[in-house]
Amino acid sequence: MARVLAGAGCTRLQAGDALPYAAANLNMRVVNAMLGLGRGGLEESFVVYHEALRAAGHEVASLLDPRAAVLDDVRRLEVPLLPVRTWTRWDPLTVWRVRRILRRWNPDVILVHGNRAGRLLLRAARGRWPVIARLPNYRFQRLLRCDGFIAILPDQRTALVRAGVPEERIFTIPSMLPRLPARRVEGPLPARVGAMGRFHPVKGLDVFLRALRWLKDQGVPFQAVLAGDGELREPLQRWTREWGLETDVTFPGWVDDKAAFFHSLGVFCLTSHHEAFARVMLEAMAHEVPLVVTDSEGPRQIVEHERTGLVVPRGDPVALGRAIMRLLQNPAEARALARQARAKVESTYTIEATAPLLQRALETVAAR
Known part of the structure; x- marks a missing residue:
C-alpha cells in the first residue's frame, strides 16, 4: 500500500470505503501540505484530497500548522499528524524541520495547496522531491519552480501557459465534492x-x-x-x-x-x-x-x-x-x-469523476 502524507482535512468517507479506481497500482508516497489557519475553500479542498487519497487505498498522514482551524477534523481522521508551526514566511527553522520530515518520509511527490505551503515546501525540497501545486486562485507567480500544476479551471491553465509553464506540466482537475447529498424531495420551492x-x-x-x-x-x-x-x-x-x-x-x-x-x-x-x-x-x-x-x-x-x-x-x-x-x-x-x-x-465534480485525472498527474510527475 502506498503511503501518502496529506494535508489537513475532515473526511466523510468511512474507513472501509473504496472507489472503482482504488485497485490501480499507485506505489508512491505523496506529501500533501497546507498551512492555512482558517476554514474556507482552500481548507475544504484539502479535506477532499484527503478523502480521494484514502479512498484510493493510500496510507495518509497530515502536515499542517497546529493552529489550523481544521486540526480537530484531522484528528478525527485517525491518521498520523505532522504539525509544523510556521513563524515567518522564510523561517529557516521551519524549513529545516520540514526537510527532516521529508527525509523521514522520502515521498515520491509533494502536493501543496496555497502559496504559503508551496513556497515553504519548495525551499525544503530543494529539488530532491518533485512538487505539484494545486492552485486555489490565480496567484501562482512565486510557485513557478514547481514540477507540476493542478489548475481547477480552464482559465488557470491558460494563465499558466502565458506565464511560461510548459503544457505538459499542467493538469486540469476540477474541485471535488466528497459525496453527493440525497436528491431533493419534490415539492414547492420555498420563497x-x-x-x-x-x-x-x-x-x-x-x-x-x-x-x-x-x-x-x-x-x-x-x-x-x-x-x-x-x-x-x-x-x-x-x-x-x-x-x-x-x-x-x-x-x-x-x-x-x-x-x-x-x-x-x-x-x-x-x-x-x-x-x-x-x-x-x-x-x-x-x-x-x-x-x-x-x-x-x-x-x-x-x-x-x-x-x-x-x-x-x-x-x-x-x-x-x-x-x-x-x-x-x-x-x-x-x-x-x-x-x-x-x-x-x-x-464532473465528484471524487469518482476526478480521481483518474489526479492519478495521472501524480504518476506523470513522479515518473518524470
Missing part, C-alpha cells in the same frame, strides 16, 4: 433566498442586500438568510436595518447542517466580485438549489447561463434582483435548472 460566505468586500454581499431591497420594492414576497461571518458583519446588519430589511433577513452565522440550510432555500445566490471557484456554489448545485451567480472568474466557467443556473453581471443589484424574481416566480424553470446543475456535479 427563501440565501447566500453564504465570508463577510468580506470581495464577496459582494452588499449587492445581495440591495437586490433584496429591490425585490421588496417590487412587492415580491420572500425571506432571506445570509450565513457566514467576517469583518463586514456589523455593516451588513446595519445596512439591513437602514434599508428596511430587518424583518426579512436573518444572520445565523456559520451553519453546521448545510443540508438543512440548502434544503430550506428556493434560490441560492453567489454575488462575488472576484471568485476563483466557490465550493459553496458546488454544494448548492449538489443540493439542487436553483442558482444565481455573478460573472466572476470561476462561476462563469462552471454555471451555464439558463442551463444550470442564471449568470448576472457583477455589482448589479437590479440584474441580481430580476434573476431572483424570475426563479421565485417560475418554479418549474427553477427546478429544471437545479436538476441540470445536480447532473453537472455528478458528471
Whole structure:
C-alpha cells in the first residue's frame, strides 16, 4: 500500500470505503501540505484530497500548522499528524524541520495547496522531491519552480501557459465534492433566498442586500438568510436595518447542517466580485438549489447561463434582483435548472469523476 502524507482535512468517507479506481497500482508516497489557519475553500479542498487519497487505498498522514482551524477534523481522521508551526514566511527553522520530515518520509511527490505551503515546501525540497501545486486562485507567480500544476479551471491553465509553464506540466482537475447529498424531495420551492460566505468586500454581499431591497420594492414576497461571518458583519446588519430589511433577513452565522440550510432555500445566490471557484456554489448545485451567480472568474466557467443556473453581471443589484424574481416566480424553470446543475456535479465534480485525472498527474510527475 502506498503511503501518502496529506494535508489537513475532515473526511466523510468511512474507513472501509473504496472507489472503482482504488485497485490501480499507485506505489508512491505523496506529501500533501497546507498551512492555512482558517476554514474556507482552500481548507475544504484539502479535506477532499484527503478523502480521494484514502479512498484510493493510500496510507495518509497530515502536515499542517497546529493552529489550523481544521486540526480537530484531522484528528478525527485517525491518521498520523505532522504539525509544523510556521513563524515567518522564510523561517529557516521551519524549513529545516520540514526537510527532516521529508527525509523521514522520502515521498515520491509533494502536493501543496496555497502559496504559503508551496513556497515553504519548495525551499525544503530543494529539488530532491518533485512538487505539484494545486492552485486555489490565480496567484501562482512565486510557485513557478514547481514540477507540476493542478489548475481547477480552464482559465488557470491558460494563465499558466502565458506565464511560461510548459503544457505538459499542467493538469486540469476540477474541485471535488466528497459525496453527493440525497436528491431533493419534490415539492414547492420555498420563497427563501440565501447566500453564504465570508463577510468580506470581495464577496459582494452588499449587492445581495440591495437586490433584496429591490425585490421588496417590487412587492415580491420572500425571506432571506445570509450565513457566514467576517469583518463586514456589523455593516451588513446595519445596512439591513437602514434599508428596511430587518424583518426579512436573518444572520445565523456559520451553519453546521448545510443540508438543512440548502434544503430550506428556493434560490441560492453567489454575488462575488472576484471568485476563483466557490465550493459553496458546488454544494448548492449538489443540493439542487436553483442558482444565481455573478460573472466572476470561476462561476462563469462552471454555471451555464439558463442551463444550470442564471449568470448576472457583477455589482448589479437590479440584474441580481430580476434573476431572483424570475426563479421565485417560475418554479418549474427553477427546478429544471437545479436538476441540470445536480447532473453537472455528478458528471464532473465528484471524487469518482476526478480521481483518474489526479492519478495521472501524480504518476506523470513522479515518473518524470
